[in-house]
Amino acid sequence: MLIDSYDRVVDYLRVSVTERCNFRCQYCMPEKPFSWVPKENLLSFEELFLFMKIAIDEGVKKIRITGGEPLLREDLDKFIKMIYDYEPSIDLAMTTNAFLLKGAAQRLKDAGLRRINVSIDTLKPETAHRIAAKDVLKNVLAGVEEARRVGLKVKVNMVPMKNMNADEIVDVLEYCKERDMSIRFIEYMENQHASKDISGLKSDELLERLREHYEFTDDGFDGSSPSHYYTMKDGYRFGIIEPYADDFCKKCNRIRLTAEGNLIPCLYFDEALSIGKAIKAGDINAAAEVLREVVRTKPEKNRWGGEDGESSSRAFYETGG
Template structure:
């Protein structure tokens, strides 16, 4: 392995989240407007060859964990084959994907056959009407079918369910979603809503905090804290006291985990982001297409990582986010 990617605060970066598209088949209220999104032109998206080459460069510098994201990654044609190529890159030891599940039932066999090792499925409500209200699509049955299809593969377990919590909307869903972790081979992850929506309607008041969620669930099923999955875990883990399952709480707003962050992000158009909430990006696509060699591209990435901020700064009440929305960054 060549020189590891370390920032100025001593954090070594081992995880890369790759957005393969900015497009999505849902229109979640905390992410996109109902209509009017302007998609990236096809020629601006990284090709499969470009993605695989960049993965190889990062893998040679110690990045062995890859997560495929979007938009909705399954709207990109040929995704299983791309995952197969990534899985063959020396140094890559783990490939995960985050999906809304709508297209997953028909794709999971090919995805697993090509090396997919873990999956997170985003489902914010088990109520069809509330699911439609949040996503602006009536696709709960398809999302649940995709989630269930993953159960055919023990290698994917524990399957993770991502649920964004919105104050004034999500309260009726908290216990039903938590109950999934008691009944199925799922780890349910409650995620605080973040200021990454395209309409720029996020407010701190909309955040239903991890602490509040634990209190709601604990009143029904007592919870006990667990050791983190790994030092750089994005969420805290809790188990039901009666041993019936595990929950996680990703509390980026109220309980940030910046000090142990080891993640980088590559957008669908080839921009490297060292933090989800960065307002700056480092262009890797331009030198890639201009003929730069691997060492030159690695040097650009290494400089960007060295300048990574200590944290996102949301603890400051005056903090605002002016960067690209989540769908253009990668979930």
């Protein structure tokens, strides 16, 4: 079992298989050129899998595949099947923009994937184009429907932004509710790579708008999830992720691995240790020691809202958000 110095059990690993993405979302990487890390710099799926086995043996129970956009990496389903075949009880999930999902959903499900998270920030094609710098909505919605058809559980994320999509909060919630998909509204997370024109909607503003349409109760947090949950009168639940809240990190149980082998203890920290050299050498003991050290030094809180206003220079597309 992996336990950090604040007595939190760390049993959730987010694995970025690529930093490449086919979107240029305003809140993530709007100005980044379409480029990629050389293939030789990335850990192969076989090397990533070797570390997955170490992590599972050390106590990891949930693995989420992320990017960039993970579906841009060829043969992703084979990597997922490696993990599933090693430990069928592992909670295997993926975060995707869903643009390529329609053609991949069945293979992913057959490989052992259980759940996906998809960002749907709008139901208007022109707004989606504005956010992603690409005509994406038709493909995204088709991917979501195919995922539902093959039996993948779908959770939707939405980042409400003033003067962009804040007027669609109810519409997106109703879209999810009609399809029995849960939704989480995520407060915009300030970062050095996002558009400077973004103004995010805070949770109190979001709740005020939702109360104009619904009655709901406050359920608080659910386990180690970062979402603050609310239940509507008809039983439908939605969540809000508030990264600036004092209790956001209180039950954090996750660490992150980049495609190049950097193991990161916190989303908004630059500090990392590499497992790349050990994994490429097949040194399981050395890689396991790096894992334990990263867990041991996992910080109590992220740096959002610190006294010095410090923020990470590492982009979310490198760490999987």
